[in-house]
Amino acid sequence: MPFYLTDGGVNGTMKISRTWSLIMYLPFLICFVLFLIVPLVYGLYISLHNWSVFGGNGGFVGLDNYIAILTPGNIYSTAFYLGLKNTLIFVAISVIPLVMISLALALLVDSIPNKLKVYFRTIFFISYAVSVTAVSAIFKWLFTGNGGYVNNVMNTMGLSSINWLNEQPYAWIAILVATVWWTIGFNMILFINALDEVDQTMYEASSLDGANWWEKFSYITFPSIKGVFVFLTIISVIASFNLYGQTLLITAGGPAQSTQSLIMIIQQMVFNQNNLGIGSAMAIIMGMIMMAIVATQYFYSFRKE
């Protein structure tokens, strides 16, 4: 047995050759280094240079790209702060509905008899299988101003049309509705799984004590699912920060650039402005902001424990 180096332990503390272990780990390690570590380090390197997609490296500039992006008053910082502001608006309006509606849905599905539960779970989870482009195609036709389905229905009911995609706050509403539809299923499934693990005897005991629904929820259910609640809040913040497909396709960043998200801005820097150096620096700043927000959330949520 060439690949084994046993240490002779009768109780089976087997030792396996290091070479063999490394061979098994190697395929992943190669992929990981080539497609994550190298781009990560290379991105940092690019961000310190004047760099274009077509012209390549145009010389070391130190932190100039970062300074330009963060100092107000030039085209880069104007674009960056616009994208950041819009993205933060979306994070602010989306995270609460994304978490609360899915929690409400999970509580509803959880109170359905087991035989039927499976079907409802599948239905509410189905949008997870739909791509952002398909979601956008559908919701753009639902909300489009002229000939869109929502306006057609509103007209039939005697209401006048709303220019959903070209006026605020309607454009944000359309994007929010599309996003909520697209992602609450996933959140709901995690909540349902967490609810399944709540100790049922505690409910019975509290019923004997005459606790009402709200008391049961706030003293038994919520403390038991708090971990998942925090996890989903963090996941939702990250997802909303990555807003791209919906605004690109449904509103095309409009009206008046009010739905230009940060990733859209970075994408334009790289491809339309041919400025990979600025684009990479923006992506790194965006990544750091996201990590800072997530770390803060994590810290505050578990501080008491």
Place this chain on the structure above:
Amino acid sequence: MKKSKTQTAIVVIVASIIALLFLLPLIFMLFTSFKALGEAMSSSALFPKSWTAENYGSILGIGAEVPVLRWLFNTGLVTLAGTALVVFVDVLAAYSLARLNLPGKKFFLSIVVAALTVPGIVTLFPAFYLFRQFQLIDTYAPLVLIYSANTMGVFLIYSFLRGFPKDLEEAAFIDGASVLQILRYVIFPAIRPVVATLSVLTFLTIYNDFLWPSVVTSSDEMKTVTVGVANLVQGANFVNPGRMMAATLVATLPALIIFVAANRYFVRSVVSSGIK
């Protein structure tokens, strides 16, 4: 807690109404795809008054204006190859981390976890640029390879293996089984549910990915179906809702079928990825 029958009935009815509302966008897509232009633009009824298949004819037929089937082929190829690659490298790596004698195990494990916190946008454009330097833009290579760097699968299988008793492996080892035999006959059957979960999650991730394939493809023939449909949404073709919805439906159907077929695995599986 026993609930009365009326209470249960009310809950089921409310849930059914919400479920129907929830399915409306998909129902809208289905029925609109069978409407002719005039009706699709003006109707407030979901159900078509006169059914037409011309929308499907214009995207699927010979000499179709939009190569939806070609895009679907690209997506299928890339998704299957990418999923196979991810499962292959992740299973081996997780096994090595959890069971074998890997030098620097702690270090390797901590980079797997640390990598989970790196936002994707940070590496996306540099990765694009590197593929471009190797003249691999508009080939299948970047569309398949990039997903193999995701460490979520390694973490998922590793966590599962940590909670799985070693007795069987040790018995097999004493009986003279090799590492590969143990992997094949002991480990693999045990981790099959997690592997199934990882496969479905990876499949849907790659199938539905948009930003990356939109960055690394340029010709119409190399587009994946999400990029193709996105171009339709942005393009001049958007004036015809029926055709738009037909293309979207064709693009979405394979993923929906996989989802419903694998739903059971999937629902249970998200737990393990989530709670950590």
